[in-house]
Amino acid sequence: MHRSQHRLMRRTFLAAMGLGIAAPLAAKMSRLAVAAPGDRPKRLFIFYIPHGMPPEHLQPYGEGDAFLQGSNVLSPLVPYKSRVAVVNGLSMNGGISNHVAIRATLTGFAEGEGSDSIDRLIADGMGVTPHVIGAIPYDKGAGFYSDCYLVKHGSWVRPIESPVEAVAQLFQGVGPAPMPMPGVDENKFRAATLALTEGEIEAMQAAVSGLTREESKLALHLDAVRNLKAKASGEGPPPPMVSCDSKPALPAVDAVAGLDPLNQSFFGKILDAHLEASAYAFLCGSARVITLQNMWVNAGLNFGFEGGPGIPKGHHDPVSHSWDGAGRAEFAQCQKWFFERLAEKFLKVLDQPDPLDVEDPTRTVLDNTLVYVCSEVSDGANHNSDHSDVWLDGKPWSSSLPAILIGGGGGYLKTQQAVQVERSHIDMLATLADAMDVPLGSIGGQSVSAIQELKA
Structure with a gap:
């Protein structure tokens, strides 16, 4: 891992911990921030x-x-x-x-x-x-x-x-x-972050703002979680996430x-x-x-x-x-x-x-x-x-x-x-x-x- 990626992971992890987010989820967020780009899984x-x-x-x-x-x-x-x-x-x-x-x-x-x-x-x-x-x-x-x-x-x-x-x-x-297809387990991430409050999601997005272009990956995933929460509002719980x-x-x-x-x-x-x-x-x-x-x-x-x-x-x-x-x-x-x-x-x-x-x-x-x-x-x-x-x-x-x-x-x-x-x-x-x-x-x-x- 490049030194810049390591720093980004550490900063993201510390930002999440500083907001009171549990360590396992904070670790997932830090890994997601530096997730390597790849071809779309067709x-x-x-x-x-x-x-x-x-x-x-x-x-x-x-x-x-x-x-x-x-x-x-x-x-x-x-x-x-x-x-x-x-x-x-x-x-x-x-x-x-x-x-x-x-x-x-x-x-x-x-x-x-x-x-x-x-x-x-x-x-x-x-x-x-x-x-x-x-x-x-x-x-x-x-x-x-x-x-x-x-x-x-x-x-x-x-x-x-x-x-x-x-x-x-x-x-x-x-x-x-x-x-067989390595990558971030997005289902696990969503399942964990769906428990966050709207305020916690906003705070985490603000904490990673401007951390380099790579922070957009995590911000995008947090937006997806927010959309899932909004979609479920008034319609029962959010859809279950499948773990494989x-x-x-x-x-x-x-x-x-x-x-x-x-x-x-x-x-x-x-x-x-x-x-x-x-x-x-x-x-x-x-x-x-x-x-x-x-x-x-x-x-x-x-x-x-x-x-x-x-x-x-x-x-x-x-x-x-x-x-x-x-x-x-x-x-x-x-x-x-x-x-x-x-x-x-x-x-x-x-x-x-x-x-x-x-x-x-x-x-x-x-x-x-x-x-x-x-x-x-x-x-x-x-x-x-x-x-x-x-x-x-x-x-x-x-x-x-x-x-x-x-x-x-x-x-x-x-x-x-x-x-x-x-x-x-x-x-x-x-x-x-x-x-x-x-x-x-x-x-x-x-x-x-x-x-x-x-x-x-």
Whole structure:
């Protein structure tokens, strides 16, 4: 440590002690004042939904304050509209379509030849482990076959079905051992400083004022604490701070312990548990790249399960195959349900200050995360995997591969917009890599480029 940093730590510590702040908290403040700057701790979450979307229930997207309010399927994302971007006009690379397109969705190529899936490529570039989990119930007699595989890491990867088993992998390194992403534990700092009075916070800010430019880090964190206290005023206690000294409480995961993850009637509970585990693994920093696969292209799961959208029909047929208005509305309701669960069990958890972002405690985990919602076909009934019109009741509706981006991507993503591009979906994969600071000039030997309209 440089002598100037040591002096700053000592002065901050003595200032805090002089104000009557307990020694452990004073020590945290002194360390925070000299916290080394670092890159933003980015995360990538890929969320696969089978069989596309009904375009007439996706549109209109709207603009400005009305963004997403006219979309039936995406309406659960309205609370997060300032961090959502929708991409229209994508077609599956190489003209691949229908059910077999699942194996090109993340690799870019038929049967995945020539490349691993994008999560593996990005994770390798980040130096982290790509995790693959899934809610993939099926009839035991049917088995798991080629049209079920989405992810390829050298060979095809079967997702971890059990959330309990997934937790064991996602939280490796959480506990007494050092966390994989070193830095100031902002959650511990906030938990301790929330007990300070408004006067004590003001006094501490005044005490560190002018101590060099580095004191702004501590002042910024104290401001974040003040905002948390103000937000909680009149609304009950401040939100609890998660400590990752050990695996955090995961009630949705605990609720499925002992349940058969392949039992179709438990689908809603299994998905909630996977989403909860993924969210807290991102919050703790024990995982940075996660792919969650929901079913597969022609999974005939009955959507009358507990906690579901209340449509007791097979998702693949007849729901996604519907051409009539009533059936299309049911298809929309099923796809909307996935976004409801994503918002409730994942996005809500991430919408809190990022404990790994020592540069700016006002940024949330969601600000530093990129969520990519994708599918293998454009419209379930038409079975197309390109940008083309679907005719419904004599009216054309523009369909394309679904691509919904949520979060800030660590400052990369330009949000609250729907962009129209005429691109191969492999360029969308390249955009994910670019956002995660792993730029790719080619995938599987094919030249790619990031979609510039998505960059902030």
